[in-house]
Amino acid sequence: xxxxxxxxxxxxxxxxxxxxxxxxxxRSITALIGPNGAGKSTLFGAVSGFLxxxxxxxxxxxxxxTGLPPHRICRAGIARTFQIVQPFAAQTVRENIAVGAHLSxxxxxxxxxHAERIAEQLGLAAQLDKVAANLTVAGRKRLELARALATGxxxxxxxxxxxxxxxxEIAEVLPxxxxxxxxxxxxxxxEHVMQAVMNLADAVFVLNDGRLIAEGPPAQIAGDARVIExxxxxxxxxxxxxxxxxxxxxxxxxxxx
Amino acid sequence: MRELAAIGVFALAAAMxxxxxxxxxxxxxxIMVLYSTLLxxxxxxxxxxxxxxxxxxxxxxxxxxxxSAALQVHLGLNAWLALPVAIACGAAAGALVxxxxxxxxxxxxxxxxxxxxxxxxxxxxxxSVQFTGGGVGLLLPLKESAADLQFSKAGFLHLILxxxxxxxxxxxxxxxxxxxxxxxxxxxSEESAAALGVDVVRVKFAAIVxxxxxxxxxxxxxxxxxxxxxxxxAYGPAVSVEALLGPIVGGLGTLFGPLLxxxxxxxxxxxxxxxxxxxxxxxxVVYGAVLIGMVMFLPRGVAGLVSRRGA
Numbered sequence: 001x002x003x004x005x006x007x008x009x010x011x012x013x014x015x016x017x018x019x020x021x022x023x024x025x026x027r028s029i030t031a032l033i034g035p036n037g038a039g040k041s042t043l044f045g046a047v048s049g050f051l052x053x054x055x056x057x058x059x060x061x062x063x064x065x066t067g068l069p070p071h072r073i074c075r076a077g078i079a080r081t082f083q084i085v086q087p088f089a090a091q092t093v094r095e096n097i098a099v100g101a102h103l104s105x106x107x108x109x110x111x112x113x114h115a116e117r118i119a120e121q122l123g124l125a126a127q128l129d130k131v132a133a134n135l136t137v138a139g140r141k142r143l144e145l146a147r148a149l150a151t152g153x154x155x156x157x158x159x160x161x162x163x164x165x166x167x168x169e170i171a172e173v174l175p176x177x178x179x180x181x182x183x184x185x186x187x188x189x190x191e192h193v194m195q196a197v198m199n200l201a202d203a204v205f206v207l208n209d210g211r212l213i214a215e216g217p218p219a220q221i222a223g224d225a226r227v228i229e230x231x232x233x234x235x236x237x238x239x240x241x242x243x244x245x246x247x248x249x250x251x252x253x254x255x256x257x
Numbered sequence: 258m259r260e261l262a263a264i265g266v267f268a269l270a271a272a273m274x275x276x277x278x279x280x281x282x283x284x285x286x287x288i289m290v291l292y293s294t295l296l297x298x299x300x301x302x303x304x305x306x307x308x309x310x311x312x313x314x315x316x317x318x319x320x321x322x323x324x325s326a327a328l329q330v331h332l333g334l335n336a337w338l339a340l341p342v343a344i345a346c347g348a349a350a351g352a353l354v355x356x357x358x359x360x361x362x363x364x365x366x367x368x369x370x371x372x373x374x375x376x377x378x379x380x381x382x383x384x385s386v387q388f389t390g391g392g393v394g395l396l397l398p399l400k401e402s403a404a405d406l407q408f409s410k411a412g413f414l415h416l417i418l419x420x421x422x423x424x425x426x427x428x429x430x431x432x433x434x435x436x437x438x439x440x441x442x443x444x445x446s447e448e449s450a451a452a453l454g455v456d457v458v459r460v461k462f463a464a465i466v467x468x469x470x471x472x473x474x475x476x477x478x479x480x481x482x483x484x485x486x487x488x489x490x491a492y493g494p495a496v497s498v499e500a501l502l503g504p505i506v507g508g509l510g511t512l513f514g515p516l517l518x519x520x521x522x523x524x525x526x527x528x529x530x531x532x533x534x535x536x537x538x539x540x541x542v543v544y545g546a547v548l549i550g551m552v553m554f555l556p557r558g559v560a561g562l563v564s565r566r567g568a
Contacts, residue, residue: 048452074454082452088445099442102435103454111435151454 001026001186002047002078002155007056009042016042018210020056024155024203029177029187031197031218034207035231040190041083043207044157048080049073060155075103079153081144083160083190087132093119094128096143100150118150122176138169142176149180156180158189162196174199198222206230260432260512264425267516271418275411284410290516290523291417292478296496297503297515298424299471304501305510306431307464308444310365313372314472314500316354316379319491321347321473322480326395327388336406340477347473348466355465359458364447373497380492394487397480406481413482420474421516427471428512440464441510472500495541502544506551508560517559522547 002024009017017039024030032040045051047058049070057066065073074080079100088096097115098108105111119125122142127135132143141161148156158177162170170193177200181187191197197204197218204221206214208230214221221227225237232240274287296318304310324346325339334342358371383389390396401407408416431437439460442450447457480486490496499522504510507518525547526540533539555561 050448050451069456070451071454071456074452080452082448086446086449088442088449090445091441095438095441099438099450099455100453102438106435108433108435108438111438147449147453 001061002188003059004043004047005057005059007043007046007058008054009039009046009051010054015210017046017053020207020210020212022205022212022215024186024188026186027181027184028202029181029189029200031201031204032188032190032207033192033194033197033204033221037209038207038230039210040207041159042210044080044159044190047073048078048157074151074153077152077154078157079148079151079155080157081141081148081159081161083163085140085144087135087140087143089133090131092129092131093124093135093143093146096132097124097146097150100147103151115146115150118146121179122146122149123172137164138166138173141165142173145176149185153185155186155188158187158191160190160192162191162193170196194222260429263513264422264429268418268422268425272415275414281410284414286523286527288410288414288417288482290520291414291421292475292482293499293503293519293523294516295417295421295424295475295478296472296500297507297519298421298428299468299475300500301504301510301515302428302431302471303464303468305504305514306428306437306444307440307461309461309465310369310501311372311465311468311497312369312494312501313354313374313376313497314468315492315494315496316372316376317347317350317469317472318476318479318496318500319376319379319383319486319488320350320469321476322486322491323383323389323395323476324473325477326397326480326486329397330390330395331388335404336481337404340406340474343477344470344473347476348470350473351466351469352462354469355462359461359465373494376492376494376497380488383488383492389488392488394485394490395480397484399484416481417478420478423474424471424515425512427467432512436460436463444510475500498544502548504558506547506558508558511558511560514558514560521559 005021007017007020020043032043034040042051046053049068049072052067057064059065060076060078065076088099094112094115097118098111101111101114105114116128119128122145124142124146127139135143145161162173165173174196177187201218204216204218205212206221206227213226213230214224228237228240271287271291275284278284300311300314321343325343328334328339328342329336354372354375358368363371384392403412431440439450439455442453442455443457443460451457476491502522503518504515505518506521507516508514522544525543529540529543551558
């Protein structure tokens, strides 16, 4: 569905992305993980038109969308959320979601009605008339998701929708994301919460220092030596392997705690 | 719907004013309130709903005023026919500023400065070209007949009421349309709006053209009512300030804010004139003080007082 080929982006002296190629399958939940500064959000920026790549192409449903402005990409069927949520703070939840709904609905009434349906789907119905500025962090994250979903996307890019949520809130959002996929929308998500990635994703891509270092199903990624090193530092995988038998021996005595 | 009813009641009451009041002073005051409301509506459309704070709305006012005055004086065009031409010229000026500043992403104070600069450039141009009468300005010939758009006070009241009513309806439409929703989205976060499929540049462009068209209608009315225009009146900062002061005092981004603000400021202006006499500039001092007071104590304007009680 989404195909990224040879994508490179440079900010001054920093190579944010270098020759990244990946593909997101239709009707999947695909996760993009990696340490801070790996270039995950940059990749989303390039796919959604907020950044133009120095090299490489982005193809969506077979057509080249590289370098198109954000609103054209949204109209093509890719909606995104931002890591730092940007609600239309002075407007109500209903009005916020209606902006997304207006993409395919000229009538104000139809857009507001659709906003209500989306809010019910995402558990925001009770807060429809609340001003966005008065929402909790979890509420704002949901609103960000609702607005994007209201545009009727074929592909949804979620940039850390779970960040800043407590475990209970995360547990509430997981089925929502799965529900979105089950309704026919492909989900491509950046996520730090590993429990969510393991739980949701069909496929995982791992970025480190602007390069793709691993890809595969979540279980395989979790044991990948390069991935472990990317997160925990050079030699970490080796140390973990050596430490594993030692700790299991030491555990009964408990002296090494 | 309640808003439309309120607009209707207000328009009816204003239209019937001459039937009950014969005082020329009161009618003139009513005309000035409506005229000031129109300028405020124009500015409010772009700034209150679109978040683009222009400091040079005189550009559109002056272009509308000069377009009609020059056509009437030099070519003898009928005043009624000059109205659409004036609006078209004002809208074109809006398109020019919009294309230049929004295309290159000017925001906030940069946009305000560019609009101010445009108005000043046009003031200097109007001062030096023959077509506009230079510094002397243009004086409309007296032809007292409705066919030439020269009326009694009651006639002018109805004319400006019709223009203000158009401003009200445009504002109401804005609050209940997709375009208005997009404009408010752009005001609150351009990035989010773009991510939701809103063509930010185009929405801002349409807003400034619409705003400029309304503002130029105000310039047209000024010329017809006072029969005179010169570069300082047309393109000077006083008109730009009048356009922005009303909505800020009345309530930014609200339907009735420009009217409330215009009424408050016109009454205050009259009061100052009575108390302080014709000391030049004293009304500006009072306006400045009011603006500071409003920003400090009533940031949501007079309309904010009303809606706060409602909420």
